[in-house]
Amino acid sequence: MHELGIRIQARRLMAGGLTTRATAARLGLAYGTVVKWRRHLPSDDAPACPLTEAHQDAWCSAYLYLLGQYLGDGHLVTSTRVPVLRLYASTDYPRIIADVQTSLELLRGRDAGVVNVRATRRMVTLQSYWKHWTCVLPQHGPGRKHERSVVLLPWQRELAAAHPWPLIRGLIHSDGCRALNVVTTNGKRYSYPRYFFANESRDILRIMGDCLDTVEVPWRFNRPNSISVARRDGVALMELHVGPKC
Numbered sequence: 652m653h654e655l656g657i658r659i660q661a662r663r664l665m666a667g668g669l670t671t672r673a674t675a676a677r678l679g680l681a682y683g684t685v686v687k688w689r690r691h692l693p694s695d696d697a698p699a700c701p702l703t704e705a706h707q708d709a710w711c712s713a714y715l716y717l718l719g720q721y722l723g724d725g726h727l728v729t730s731t732r733v734p735v736l737r738l739y740a741s742t743d744y745p746r747i748i749a750d751v752q753t754s755l756e757l758l759r760g761r762d763a764g765v766v767n768v769r770a771t772r773r774m775v776t777l778q779s780y781w782k783h784w785t786c787v788l789p790q791h792g793p794g795r796k797h798e799r800s801v802v803l804l805p806w807q808r809e810l811a812a813a814h815p816w817p818l819i820r821g822l823i824h825s826d827g828c829r830a831l832n833v834v835t836t837n838g839k840r841y842s843y844p845r846y847f848f849a850n851e852s853r854d855i856l857r858i859m860g861d862c863l864d865t866v867e868v869p870w871r872f873n874r875p876n877s878i879s880v881a882r883r884d885g886v887a888l889m890e891l892h893v894g895p896k897c
């Protein structure tokens with residue numbers, strides 16, 4: 652996979668009239684790679700592949716939030732004619748449902764195509780069909796996420812390093828929680844919030860750990876499959892940027 656910048660350059664060269672072969676030669680890329688990218692160029696009836704364009708901060712934040720939601724508890728079905736992303740949220744958390752919906756609309760623009768499927772009384776499924784899901788979520792693959800390797804590509808790591816909080820929020824909103832730890836000292840009760848992120852995939856735990864390192868939030872493994880943020884300075888940052896699930 653190539654850096655976003657090279658894709659943007661390739662798109663500009665081809666939009667400027669350079670042939671696929673000449674573009675490949677100019678950028679030192681394989682011909683087949685540029686042919687694949689060419690399919691994702693804008694046409695009269697379809698908007699461009701998001702990976703061929705530069706984006707505003709709001710788009711990047713929406714993308715990273717959805718990436719976190721997807722890595723935590725999302726599902727990308729690629730066997731359908733158009734890939735479909737399914738994200739799940741508890742009906743106890745209307746603001747999270749709204750966050751997912753808004754982010755999908757920001758990412759997709761006018762053709763968001765978000766469908767709200769109420770699977771049960773407790774759970775809402777948000778699903779969105781889009782041919783570019785496989786481009787923007789290259790971590791999809793057969794089998795469960797914890798049974799395969801889930802590694803961010805360089806362009807995703809670049810985005811995450813620039814906007815770590817939306818990715819952390821997405822991860823906590825899907826597979827994390829905020830719990831109150833109640834301590835009684837000299838007959839007085841004190842409660843301290845703590846944050847947890849549990850996931851069966853070592854790779855996804857590592858992605859969360861890397862994000863927390865970027866924002867200098869101290870963390871540790873409280874179980875082999877769970878990360879905990881309990882130190883006061885780190886919790887204060889989490890309260891500011893993530894907060895209770897609601």
Ligand SMILES: [Zn+2]
Nearest residue numbers: 691700783786
């Ligand atoms: Zn695409």
